[in-house]
Amino acid sequence: MGVGLLMLASLISACDPPLKEVVYNKEKSPNIIYIFTDDMSYYDLSSLGQKYFSTPNIDKLLEEGLFFNEAYAGSSECAPSRASLLTGKHMGHSRIRNNRSVRGQENLLKSDITVAEMLKKAGYTTGMVGKWGVGIPGTEGTPDKQGFDYSFGFYDQLRAHGFYPHYLMENGEVVTIPENYGFDMQKTYAHTNLKEGTHSYNKDGKLLVDGVPDPRKAINSQDYIQSKALQFIKNSNESPFFLYYATQLPHGPVISPDISKFINKPWSQKHKEWAAMMEHLDRHVGELVQTLDSLGLRENTIILFSSDHGYSQYGYFGRKPWVDDPLFNNKGPWKAGKFLPMDGGVRVPFFVNWPGKIEPGVSNEVVSLYDFFATACDLAGIAPSESDGKSLLPLFDGDLPAKTKLHPYLYWENGSMGAHAQSARFRNWFVFRKHPDEPIQLWDLSKDITCDIDVADSNPMIVKEAISIFAESHENSQWYVNPGETKEEIDVKRKKATGSIQKSTFANSRYPNSIKELELMLEQQKGITGKR
Numbered sequence: 372m373g374v375g376l377l378m379l380a381s382l383i384s385a386c387d388p389p390l391k392e393v394v395y396n397k398e399k400s401p402n403i404i405y406i407f408t409d410d411m412s413y414y415d416l417s418s419l420g421q422k423y424f425s426t427p428n429i430d431k432l433l434e435e436g437l438f439f440n441e442a443y444a445g446s447s448e449c450a451p452s453r454a455s456l457l458t459g460k461h462m463g464h465s466r467i468r469n470n471r472s473v474r475g476q477e478n479l480l481k482s483d484i485t486v487a488e489m490l491k492k493a494g495y496t497t498g499m500v501g502k503w504g505v506g507i508p509g510t511e512g513t514p515d516k517q518g519f520d521y522s523f524g525f526y527d528q529l530r531a532h533g534f535y536p537h538y539l540m541e542n543g544e545v546v547t548i549p550e551n552y553g554f555d556m557q558k559t560y561a562h563t564n565l566k567e568g569t570h571s572y573n574k575d576g577k578l579l580v581d582g583v584p585d586p587r588k589a590i591n592s593q594d595y596i597q598s599k600a601l602q603f604i605k606n607s608n609e610s611p612f613f614l615y616y617a618t619q620l621p622h623g624p625v626i627s628p629d630i631s632k633f634i635n636k637p638w639s640q641k642h643k644e645w646a647a648m649m650e651h652l653d654r655h656v657g658e659l660v661q662t663l664d665s666l667g668l669r670e671n672t673i674i675l676f677s678s679d680h681g682y683s684q685y686g687y688f689g690r691k692p693w694v695d696d697p698l699f700n701n702k703g704p705w706k707a708g709k710f711l712p713m714d715g716g717v718r719v720p721f722f723v724n725w726p727g728k729i730e731p732g733v734s735n736e737v738v739s740l741y742d743f744f745a746t747a748c749d750l751a752g753i754a755p756s757e758s759d760g761k762s763l764l765p766l767f768d769g770d771l772p773a774k775t776k777l778h779p780y781l782y783w784e785n786g787s788m789g790a791h792a793q794s795a796r797f798r799n800w801f802v803f804r805k806h807p808d809e810p811i812q813l814w815d816l817s818k819d820i821t822c823d824i825d826v827a828d829s830n831p832m833i834v835k836e837a838i839s840i841f842a843e844s845h846e847n848s849q850w851y852v853n854p855g856e857t858k859e860e861i862d863v864k865r866k867k868a869t870g871s872i873q874k875s876t877f878a879n880s881r882y883p884n885s886i887k888e889l890e891l892m893l894e895q896q897k898g899i900t901g902k903r
Contacts, residue, residue, distance in 0.1 A: 400493060400751045401725065402663075402672040403613045405743065406656060407456065409449070409502055409531075409622035410709070411678035412701035413720055415649050423699055424633070424646035428657030432674060436724030437767065438733050443796060444680045445741045447709055447716030447786045450476065450504045450528055452679045452740070453617065457485045457505065457517070459744025459758030461782045462712070463844035467505055468785040472850035473861065474868040476528070476875040478512025479505050484756045486744045487518030490613045493751035496520050498603040500596050501617035504528030507875060508540060515543040523599040524617070525592075531619050533559065533878030534592050534626055535580060541599075550590050553582040556879035563624040563687050568640025576631030591628050593619055597655045601662050608666065613747070618655070621648035623687030641688055642698055670726050673750065677721035677740055682708035692788070706801075706814070706822035712783035712794045714801045714814070714822055729767045736766055737796060739781050782844040790852040795840045802827075802837040807855040811837055 414420050418430035445455020446462055454460070454467035458479070462468050467477050479485070487497040498521040499514045506512020507527050514522035523541045525531035535554040538547045558581060562569045571579040580589040600616055607614075627647035636643060656676075663669040682702040685694050686709070693708035693715065695701070702708065705715030721740065723729060741760040748755035749762040761778060765771040780797035794803040799817040804810065811834050813827040827834050847853050850868065852861055 399671070400495070400611045401728075402607075402611050402668060403490070403495075403747055403750060404659070404672060404674045405456075405613075405615050406659075406674065406676045407453070407501075407615070407617045408652065408676075408678045409617070409619050410680075410683040411621055411649070411652075411720075412682050412684050412696075412699075413678070413703040413705070413718070414701040415621070415699070416720060419720060421699065421701060423642075424649055426649060426653040428653045428660065429676065432656070432660070432676060432724045433722045435726070435731050436674075436722045437729050437731065438720075438722040439738050440733050440735050441737045442677065442719055442721035443717045443737070443739045443781055444677070444719045445717075445739060446783065447680050447712045449502075449679060451785070453503070454479060454505045455741045456679075456743055457487070457615075458483055459486070459741050459755065459760045461739070461741055461759040461844065462784045463782055464759060464846055468848055468851045469790065470528075470787055472848075472868075473852070473864045474850050476507060477505075477850060478507060478510040479517055481511045481516070483512075483517070485517045486747050487514075487613060487615070489518075489744070489748050489753060489755065490751055491518055491520070493748075493753045494610055495751065496607045496610050496612040497615075498522070498600075498607070498612065499615040499617065500524050500600045500603065501615075502528060502531040502619050502622075503540075503617065504531070508543070508545075513540075513543055519615075521603055524596050525619070527875050529875045530878045531622065532624060534619065535583070535589055535879075536592050537879055539592065539595065548590050548595075550585070550588045551580075551583055551879075553584065554580065554589070554879055555582040556877075559624045559626060560877075562626070562641075564689070566689055568644070570626055570640065570644070572630055572634070572640075574634075576629055576634035578626070578628045578630075593651065593655070594628075597658065600659065604659070604662050604668070605666065608668075611671075611751075616659070618652060620652040620655075621645060623684075625687050627651060638698060639688075642696075645684065645687075645699070673723060673725040673728070675721075675723045675743065678719045680709055681705065681716040681718055704821045710788040711786045712789065712792055713803050714796075714816070716786065717783055717794075723763070723767065725767070730769070734766055736771070736777055737781065738763060738766070738777060742777075780840050780844075782840060784845060784854060785851060791854045791856070793841045793845070793854050795837055795844070797836070797840065800833055800837075802834070802840075804841075813837070 417425045418433050444452045446452040448470050450470045451467045454465050466483050497519045499519045501524045503514055503526045513526055526540045533556050535551045538545050558569050580586040583589045625641050625644040627644045630643040630647045633643040633646050663672050705718045707713035707715045742763050745755045745758045745760045745762040749764045780795050782795050784793045786792050789805050791806040801814045801816055803812045811827050812825045814822040
């Protein structure tokens with residue numbers, strides 16, 4: 372199914388005040404920015420067909436860049452998708468293969484090599500802002516221990532559910548936000564579970580931030596994260612930089628500081644919030660590009676943009692799994708969605724933009740986000756460590772020989788709705804089985820993009836090929852459920868796991884009455900102290 376690209380509005384006005392221009396040596400490696408959206412649906416971009424809200428800044432990057440029409444995330448859910456992107460490993464090899472193992476939320480280890488560590492070796496300044504999700508504070512998996520010179524945001528992915536947090540993390544230390552103490556997170560979680568929205572907005576569409584000392588001073592985490600991202604770019608003028616921009620938006624529970632543009636729309640409150648969150652994201656992308664322009668960095672900066680996995684919006688609107696939104700129709704035709712590695716759980720919108728270096732267009736090559744690791748190393752002129760991905764530079768340059776495929780196959784396994792599941796994409800085929808004891812399902816995507824017609828019975832040789840892919844791709848994981856493991860084997864893992872990992876906590880699950888109390892609470896829970 373092709374993607375129609377629509378020409379839309381240009382970037383919003385330039386940053387004020389103007390910033391000092393930086394001139395790079397043309398031989399230097401390019402700056403690299405990866406914008407990784409959280410739970411964005413395939414058709415949430417107006418350039419891909421969304422009609423109810425607009426994303427002109429992202430659209431402009433997409434339309435002037437190379438869009439990958441057959442792109443897939445490394446996983447069907449948040450944490451493993453992030454680990455895959457950062458380490459270049461598919462789910463058969465990745466340290467993290469699900470949002471939770473038998474121990475809880477896992478983290479990267481010192482032995483894992485991230486793309487940030489590789490780029491640092493090549494002389495890059497490395498920064499991460501937003502949602503990390505692959506290393507709770509106090510573990511060796513935090514970004515400051517995984518190759519990032521600078522990091523700011525949520526290390527614990529459950530805390531990233533909230534947009535008015537008590538604290539964020541900066542370079543491994545706590546930055547308290549007393550302006551947000553008392554924010555009613557329980558009401559926000561209820562907002563997801565109830566049919567009607569529970570957040571309060573005034574007549575002008577401005578959010579009434581419940582429970583905080585002074586609602587006018589409440590700090591939206593995405594705005595805070597954006598300010599840190601722009602400052603990182605401004606501070607990184609002496610060397611090429613890599614910025615991993617892992618935005619919270621538009622992950623739920625849905626909430627927005629401002630729904631004024633949509634206040635009079637005949638929509639549910641949640642629809643107004645989702646639309647406002649997407650436009651919030653788009654404004655921030657526009658500001659980021661303006662900052663690059665103002666510094667004279669745009670022509671030497673490659674921007675990559677994608678969502679982190681397949682369709683998830685149903686979960687914030689009270690619908691059954693993977694049912695498309697009746698208003699926005701943003702799911703796309705793909706089978707299933709978040710938490711299950713079927714086509715719709717891992718297929719994502721993905722594009723790259725590099726003015727004057729990458730020709731605008733659409734590529735039908737099958738690619739994965741775990742290709743980013745090898746691609747970034749190639750851009751930096753260094754050889755990657757072991758990776759399941761392939762460099763995309765031949766596709767950027769048009770140098771991939773005719774009839775040559777970048778990948779013999781892509782592979783996935785595990786998922787919160789299918790712990791034993793395995794799947795693969797090779798040539799025009801998508802193959803899936805929920806458990807090794809269950810029959811394989813096979814779809815021909817060239818004829819059946821919705822995966823409605825299982826053709827496994829009529830293609831025994833393709834099924835045999837799929838079984839071989841499953842066998843060669845999987846390496847047993849110590850703490851995740853491996854395909855086909857028995858209940859008894861999993862119980863043995865659980866017994867071994869007791870006390871072996873720190874627990875993740877939900878956003879604002881308890882709010883302190885003072886900075887001192889927050890610092891004490893954090894010391895008790897994570898062994899770290901706060902600062903302000």
